[in-house]
Amino acid sequence: MSMTATRHILCLNSGSSSIKFAIFALGAGGEEKLAEGAAERIGQRAGRVWLRQGETPAIDRQLALPRQQEALKAVFAALAELHCPPPEGVGHRLVSGGPHHQTHRLIDDGLLRDLRAALRFAPLHLPAEIAAIEAVQTAWPHIPQVACFDTAFHQTIPEIASRLPLPRNLWHEGVRKYGFHGLSYEYIVSQIPxxxxxxxxxxxxxxxxxxxxxxxxxxxxxxxxxxxxxxxxxxxxxxxxxxxxxxxxxxxxxxxxxxxxxxxxxxxxxxxxxxxxxxxxxxxxxxxxxxxxxxxxxxxxxxxxxxxxxxxxxxxxxxxxxxxxxxxxxxxxxxxxxxxxxxxxxxxxxxxxxxxxxxxxxxxxxxxxxxxIPTNEDLMIARHSHRLLLAREPPR
Structure with a gap:
């Protein structure tokens, strides 16, 4: 894909019982959100998938979504039904990468291993986020994936603010202030003159x-x-x-x-x-x-x-x-x-x-x-994914 080609990025924000999603087209012509929606009530008796294009509701249906994998398949099917182009990349919002990963990056097996070892740093969020990454890997192994960490924005916090008043060995084990909602803060900063x-x-x-x-x-x-x-x-x-x-x-x-x-x-x-x-x-x-x-x-x-x-x-x-x-x-x-x-x-x-x-x-x-100022975390995920996918392409 050339530097100027339009790239379609699917952005996923995964929770334990829902997956919010948006698909963007990014390229030399600018940034456009093509569709957004959610798979809801995952693991419950009656799940729901809805999708809208602009302000127009396009799909809203009930179906069984026993796991993340079925939910993601339903999301992809809904996008295909509306003739949305297949994504060239999938960007995930990850609440935390623990002490070892605090910058946005491409997902590989090593990162997944580290995320599984870091569950205690975000026990409410990481299990569902990891499950979504694995579900995409299983169903669409050829699509590259990007991890966008909510902790990344906070890496400039000085140690005087991020160090907790606890024994020093705990700092070295990763017990410190990380901060969250970083993708939202990044977007707001981008909107300020x-x-x-x-x-x-x-x-x-x-x-x-x-x-x-x-x-x-x-x-x-x-x-x-x-x-x-x-x-x-x-x-x-x-x-x-x-x-x-x-x-x-x-x-x-x-x-x-x-x-x-x-x-x-x-x-x-x-x-x-x-x-x-x-x-x-x-x-x-x-x-x-x-x-x-x-x-x-x-x-x-x-x-x-x-x-x-x-x-x-x-x-x-x-x-x-x-x-x-x-x-x-x-x-x-x-x-x-x-x-x-x-x-x-x-x-x-x-x-x-x-x-x-x-x-x-x-x-x-x-x-x-x-x-x-309304926030737009999905657009930040799309931007970071687009940038990182461009960087992995060999020079022409």
């Missing part, structure tokens, strides 16, 4: 939530740590806790590792506080009548404000705050609850602009620019 010159906090707020402190386009600190469980309060994840809480639960309640994992990742956060839902939109709809829902929202905003103050200290000031992710992009009430109490720190939000389409949410004279 002058490559994010100055001091920026990016708030990726969704079911999983984190923030990153960025100076001149480089990450200097972030809220998530060794795993995506740490940092902010999230939909069902606790975020940061006093480690003594875990000791208490082990000693007084008899919790084992599996019970702690379920508690921290699946039963906590907004769900745990509200006792009804981990979904922010649901809680916003309930807040007028349900004090627990209202408290969950208040605690989410409170912890987000504290994180902004902490990252401002790490940066030595702030030029702009950018909201992204499902909550960050769509929940104006949450943006207001986060920013309004921070007026004394220079975050002056315009209430009318906050309810509008964006991107600028601050008043004209605000010392800190406040923006909302």
């Amino acid at each position: 002058a490559r994010a010159d100055g001091k920026t906090i990016i708030a990726h707020l969704g079911n999983g939530a984190s923030m990153a402190a960025v100076r001149n386009g480089q990450c200097r600190d972030t809220t998530m740590g060794l795993t995506p469980t740490g940092g902010l309060v999230m939909g069902t994840r606790s975020g940061d806790l006093d480690p003594g809480v875990l000791l208490y639960l082990m000693e007084e309640k008899g919790y084992d590792a599996g019970q702690l994992e379920r508690l921290l990742n699946h039963l906590s956060g907004l769900l745990g506080i509200s006792a009804c839902s981990g979904d922010m939109q649901t809680l916003l709809n309930l807040r007028g009548d349900d004090p627990h829902a209202r408290q969950a929202i208040d605690i989410f905003a409170y912890h987000a404000r504290k994180a902004i103050g902490s990252l401002m200290a790490a940066l030595g000031g702030l030029d702009r705050l950018i909201f992204t992710g499902g909550i960050g992009e769509h929940a104006a009430a949450i943006r207001w609850a986060i920013c309004q109490p921070l007026r004394a720190l220079g975050l002056e939000m315009d209430p009318v602009a906050n309810e509008g389409p964006g991107p600028h949410l601050s008043v004209p004279h605000s010392p800190v620019d406040i923006l909302v």
